[in-house]
Amino acid sequence: MKNYPYVILGGSIAAVxxxxxxxxxxxxxxxxxxxxxxxxxxxxPLISYYLLGETDLPRMDYxxxxxxxxxxxxxxxxxxxxxxxxxxxxVTLSDGEKLGYEKLLVATGSRPFDPPMEGIEHVxxxxxxxxxxxxxxxxxxxxxxxxxxxxxxxxxxxKCFEGIAARVKSARIVDMADRILPAILDETGAKMVQSALExxxxxxxxxxxxxxxxxNTAHLKSGKTVEFDLLVIAVGVRPNTELxxxxxxxxxxxxxxxxxxxxxxxxxxxxxxxAESFDIASGTSKVLALLPNAAFQGRAAGGNMAGGKANLDNxxxxxxxxxxxxxxxxxxxxEGELYCERTERTYKALFTKDGLLKGFILINLPERAxxxxxxxxxxxxxxxxxxxxxxxSPAWSAFSPEARADNFAREV
Amino acid sequence: xxxxYVKEQWCLGCHLxxxxxxxxxxGIADMARALKGKAIYPRVRVEDAGEVHFAVxxxxxxxxxxxxxxxxxxxxxxxxxxxxxVKQKCVGCLTCVLVCPYGAVLPSPEGxxxxxxxxxTDNRMGEPNCVKHCPNGAIVYEEREAMQ
Numbered sequence: 001m002k003n004y005p006y007v008i009l010g011g012s013i014a015a016v017x018x019x020x021x022x023x024x025x026x027x028x029x030x031x032x033x034x035x036x037x038x039x040x041x042x043x044x045p046l047i048s049y050y051l052l053g054e055t056d057l058p059r060m061d062y063x064x065x066x067x068x069x070x071x072x073x074x075x076x077x078x079x080x081x082x083x084x085x086x087x088x089x090x091v092t093l094s095d096g097e098k099l100g101y102e103k104l105l106v107a108t109g110s111r112p113f114d115p116p117m118e119g120i121e122h123v124x125x126x127x128x129x130x131x132x133x134x135x136x137x138x139x140x141x142x143x144x145x146x147x148x149x150x151x152x153x154x155x156x157x158x159k160c161f162e163g164i165a166a167r168v169k170s171a172r173i174v175d176m177a178d179r180i181l182p183a184i185l186d187e188t189g190a191k192m193v194q195s196a197l198e199x200x201x202x203x204x205x206x207x208x209x210x211x212x213x214x215x216n217t218a219h220l221k222s223g224k225t226v227e228f229d230l231l232v233i234a235v236g237v238r239p240n241t242e243l244x245x246x247x248x249x250x251x252x253x254x255x256x257x258x259x260x261x262x263x264x265x266x267x268x269x270x271x272x273x274x275a276e277s278f279d280i281a282s283g284t285s286k287v288l289a290l291l292p293n294a295a296f297q298g299r300a301a302g303g304n305m306a307g308g309k310a311n312l313d314n315x316x317x318x319x320x321x322x323x324x325x326x327x328x329x330x331x332x333x334x335e336g337e338l339y340c341e342r343t344e345r346t347y348k349a350l351f352t353k354d355g356l357l358k359g360f361i362l363i364n365l366p367e368r369a370x371x372x373x374x375x376x377x378x379x380x381x382x383x384x385x386x387x388x389x390x391x392x393s394p395a396w397s398a399f400s401p402e403a404r405a406d407n408f409a410r411e412v
Numbered sequence: 413x414x415x416x417y418v419k420e421q422w423c424l425g426c427h428l429x430x431x432x433x434x435x436x437x438x439g440i441a442d443m444a445r446a447l448k449g450k451a452i453y454p455r456v457r458v459e460d461a462g463e464v465h466f467a468v469x470x471x472x473x474x475x476x477x478x479x480x481x482x483x484x485x486x487x488x489x490x491x492x493x494x495x496x497x498v499k500q501k502c503v504g505c506l507t508c509v510l511v512c513p514y515g516a517v518l519p520s521p522e523g524x525x526x527x528x529x530x531x532x533t534d535n536r537m538g539e540p541n542c543v544k545h546c547p548n549g550a551i552v553y554e555e556r557e558a559m560q
Binding site for chain 1: 419507513517518558
């Protein structure tokens with residue numbers, strides 16, 4: 001049996017960040033990456049840009065060609081980890097091989113969740129929209145005479161719509177919620193983005209859901225029917241937590257980890273969409289299935305696996321995403337007092353509570369938005385800044401001269 | 413590494429650095445032709461608040477959150493410490509704009525990409541043009557220590 005100082009299960013963003021984290025502490029120790037996906041890491045959210053023709057497969061690579069070799073990483077692609085034995089510190093793979101680890105990272109991500117819908121198994125052209133393979137399959141199936149039904153008006157479903165809108169006859173989108181992007185937008189913001197999508201041909205069925213499929217007809221709860229050729233299911237994702245659960249580790253919604261990225265099992269870490277984070281805006285542990293969060297977690301866990309001391313105690317939900325030029329940035333939770341600015345094209349909502357910025361929505365107002373995220377993430381008391389000035393315009397002039405000196409007069 | 417630092421007490425708020433930045437990155441040799449009558453999109457921005465003026469551009473952070481957050485791997489921190497953006501890989505999601513605590517990564521005017529200061533290593537100036545032309549020495553390019 002082969003033994004490795006570091007074994008990483010999963011090969012996407014958290015895994016790459018973990019490799020970088022490990023190498024920041026340990027230049028030599030061998031790293032083995034086991035990934036079910038048969039390719040090197042790519043920018044997963046780029047799959048919609050691929051369908052749009054705004055990127056291509058080589059440019060989607062998350063790291064340069066030489067990355068794995070330069071970092072002395074061995075890759076086992078297209079292979080799945082079947083089980084972990086935390087006592088003997090081994091992993092058994094789908095090809096039967098058993099290997100030993102000193103430190104293990106579970107970065108197995110998430111998988112699409114299919115809600116119960118009668119007759120779905122008989123829908124022939126049925127897709128998810130999570131992976132490069134999903135995008136390539138959809139790419140092949142698209143054609144100008146086809147009608148598409150997307151179930152789910154969240155980030156995945158709507159980015160899918162953006163990717164395919166110009167390449168199909170029609171696209172209809174069903175969601176149980178009463179508005180689009182219900183996880184990240186309020187009613188006002190959702191209406192603005194909905195109009196932008198409708199201008200590109202999206203037809204929405206909100207507060208509605210598919211009860212059953214009869215061939216290529218979807219029967220909705222409202223009694224309406226939708227004919228389609230292609231079906232995309234984008235309802236949500238479930239974290240891949242089974243390996244840890246079956247090995248006896250603590251799993252809630254996602255794999256429970258401490259602020260170092262450690263699971264409840266010795267020498268086993270977890271990061272990315274399979275793991276929970278402590279979300280400072282809501283004050284709860286939850287899965288923050290966001291690419292940057294996977295990178296932050298992977299980086300911290302990797303460093304700690306190699307003896308570093310990285311603490312990840314300021315996780316927060318944030319999104320930056322565009323639809324046909326309408327740009328949306330959101331962060332945190334929408335609780336407390338609301339400050340709001342609205343024009344025909346733009347929308348700003350800032351939520352404050354207990355003297356802190358708790359959340360925000362910015363539509364078509366990207367400039368210097370990071371200053372708002374800093375306030376939120378670092379829980380900077382609004383009494384320490386000129387928040388009246390910051391409301392209208394994010395700027396460093398609203399911070400104290402000392403804060404400016406700390407940030408602009410020294411290395412950061 | 414050498415980085416750009418601002419001396420707030422010396423900044424007059426003349427915004428010349430913004431023009432010099434836009435000129436340096438225009439790729440046009442004649443300054444008047446590069447800037448006259450055009451909207452400029454500099455990567456250094458001067459903040460003015462009453463008597464307080466100072467220029468802000470990329471801090472080239474030791475552990476840059478923009479690089480970690482980039483969804484396409486378009487942002488990198490080189491061996492030389494410079495944080496760069498590979499425009500061909502950028503899809504313009506602006507996650508970097510959202511995470512930069514300095515407000516120093518900017519949406520590019522043509523859309524579909526972000527832009528940032530690369531210390532004039534990506535144009536023919538070779539060294540920061542804003543520093544070179546600041547009339548009051550309010551922007552400097554030098555080595556400094558991190559605060560302990």
